[in-house]
Amino acid sequence: MxxxxxxxxxxxxxxxxxxxxxxxxxxxxxxxxxxxxxxxxxxxxxxxxxxxxxxxxxxxxxxxxxxxxxxxxxxxxxxxxxxxxxxxxxxxxxxxxxxxxxxxxxxxxxxxxxxxxxxxxxxxxxxxxxxxxxxxxxxxxxxxxxxxxxxxxxxxxxxxxxxxVSLDTLLANLDRARARPVLDSLGVPRGGFALVTLHRPSNVDSHDTLGGLLRALAELAQELPVVFPVHPRTRAKMVQDLPHGVLAVDPLGYLDFVALQDAAAVVLTDSGGVQAETTMLGVPCLTLRENTEWPVTITKGTNQLVGRDPLRIMAAARKLIECPPPPRRPALxxxxxxxxxxxxxxxxxxx
Known part of the structure; x- marks a missing residue:
């Protein structure tokens, strides 16, 4: 099912x-x-x-x-x-x-x-x-x-x-994903951009919370391009234009999204699945929540829990970009x- x-x-x-x-x-x-x-x-x-x-x-x-x-x-x-x-x-x-x-x-x-x-x-x-x-x-x-x-x-x-089990599918399709032309089509270099996903009600339903997260993205975009596949729920809640340097795209297919995760300098997300996928790929991840159902991605992976405060998010992002953690995978x-x-x-x- x-x-x-x-x-x-x-x-x-x-x-x-x-x-x-x-x-x-x-x-x-x-x-x-x-x-x-x-x-x-x-x-x-x-x-x-x-x-x-x-x-x-x-x-x-x-x-x-x-x-x-x-x-x-x-x-x-x-x-x-x-x-x-x-x-x-x-x-x-x-x-x-x-x-x-x-x-x-x-x-x-x-x-x-x-x-x-x-x-x-x-x-x-x-x-x-x-x-x-x-x-x-x-x-x-x-x-x-x-x-x-x-x-x-x-x-x-x-x-x-x-x-x-979802990571079985990721590994089985990783070569296909890496062969996709999505980086060229978006004009972003491997290892030289940030990838963002936001969809949870606690992050996007409040204008104040969403506005703070978008301000953090605006500041991050001054340092490197930000690719933002915008979830339908998030798009419906946005009342302001995205800042310069943030490239908003429609939701992506599986292969293109895996390709972007694999090539990103850092991923910012509120998704549980993305926390696991970035750990599998060895890519630094910042989780924009106060809790996670995947603490193993923090203790044995590449994920950090940073909440929703723009200053904290930017400080963590700069640190990860300058000194990314070594790739680690949980057992099995x-x-x-x-x-x-x-x-x-x-x-x-x-x-």
């Missing part, structure tokens, strides 16, 4: 690993993300086969999305009675499908179990904790996520440390996480 852009990379790797071992996989797309740049382009670039079922959930409130996904997924589960329902990530589709499958008495495996930010204002935190609590097997992406599950009292036989972030997921699910440990 997948429904949003961050989870396409996860389900791609897991589905391929299962099918390589002879498992029959039915791909259900909830349709929580549905525009071309955040949906069809990803399927095309990642060479994901067309979904067997498309639920057409669309946008709406959290309750509306979750409810529509449950209503649409329920008859599919009743008809197929699958051996395992695999859900990934922490979006509303993940919660909806896990709830339906659990209530139907089906076995549920949660890929990317255990990350915790401790921030209950984030819907994703609510979703991930709830999904972990009702899943039959918990597949943790990192040592700290595994430790979270253990601290919360889950049985040892339910928990498996497998690594980060090796491109074989999906193989370990398949081994758990098909060897009897899952069932």
């Amino acid at each position: 997948a429904g949003t852009r961050p989870n396409y990379m996860k389900i791609k790797a897991v589905m391929e690993a299962l099918e390589q071992r002879g498992a029959e996989c039915v791909l259900v797309h909830t349709g929580q993300h549905y525009d071309y740049a955040m949906n069809e382009l990803f399927f095309k670039e990642l060479r994901i086969r067309r979904p067997d079922q498309h639920l057409g959930v669309g946008s709406g409130t959290h309750a509306e999305q979750t409810g529509r996904a449950m209503l649409a997924f329920d008859p599919i589960v009743a008809e197929l009675r699958p051996d395992i329902v695999v859900v990934d990530g922490d979006d509303n589709s993940t919660l909806a499908c896990a709830l339906v499958a659990t209530k139907a008495g089906q076995f549920v495996a949660h890929v990317e179990a255990g990350p915790r930010s401790g921030d209950w204002s984030m819907p994703e935190e609510v979703n991930r904790v709830a999904v972990d609590s009702i899943s039959d097997v918990l597949l943790a992406p990192s040592e700290d996520a595994f430790a979270n599950l253990r601290a919360e009292g889950y049985r040892q036989d339910k928990m498996h440390l497998v690594g980060n 972030w090796d491109g074989r996480a999906s193989q370990r997921v398949a081994e758990v699910l098909l060897s009897g440990h899952g069932l």
Whole structure:
């Protein structure tokens, strides 16, 4: 099951690993993300086969999305009675499908179990904790996520440390990404620009907060070009023009975005997935939040948590540009996480 852009990379790797071992996989797309740049382009670039079922959930409130996904997924589960329902990530589709499958008495495996930010204002935190609590097997992406599950009292036989499956997809497509002409088309040199993503409500829904972050980008743009793929939510909240030196572009496909991450001098983001990807690529990252569900990217990667204060952001950015940290990868972030997921699910440990 997948429904949003961050989870396409996860389900791609897991589905391929299962099918390589002879498992029959039915791909259900909830349709929580549905525009071309955040949906069809990803399927095309990642060479994901067309979904067997498309639920057409669309946008709406959290309750509306979750409810529509449950209503649409329920008859599919009743008809197929699958051996395992695999859900990934922490979006509303993940919660909806896990709830339906659990209530139907089906076995549920949660890929990317255990990350915790401790921030209950984030819907994703609510979703991930709830999904972990009702899943039959918990597949943790990192040592700290595994430790979270253990601290919360889950049985040892339910928990498996497998690594980060989305990074399997990144490694498998890195050469293709590096061959893209996106740097030339944007006119930015390898290692000589900053890349920015902003989309979280806590950063973009407040004009004061967003304005402060844009001021930081304006100051950073005086020192090197800033490439800013603007999320639809962020664009809708912006009331002022972007400052000179900040190159605003529409949301990018997977390969172009990986190419930009790989070539950036520094990445500034509020995305959990980008924190992990930059750590995998060995690229300095500043997370524009007060917390993170990926502390392993700080303790064993290239990420720093800097909050939203423009002065703090600029001080950290200058330091990273002048003296970038050495590349480091957490344990099991090796491109074989999906193989370990398949081994758990098909060897009897899952069932």
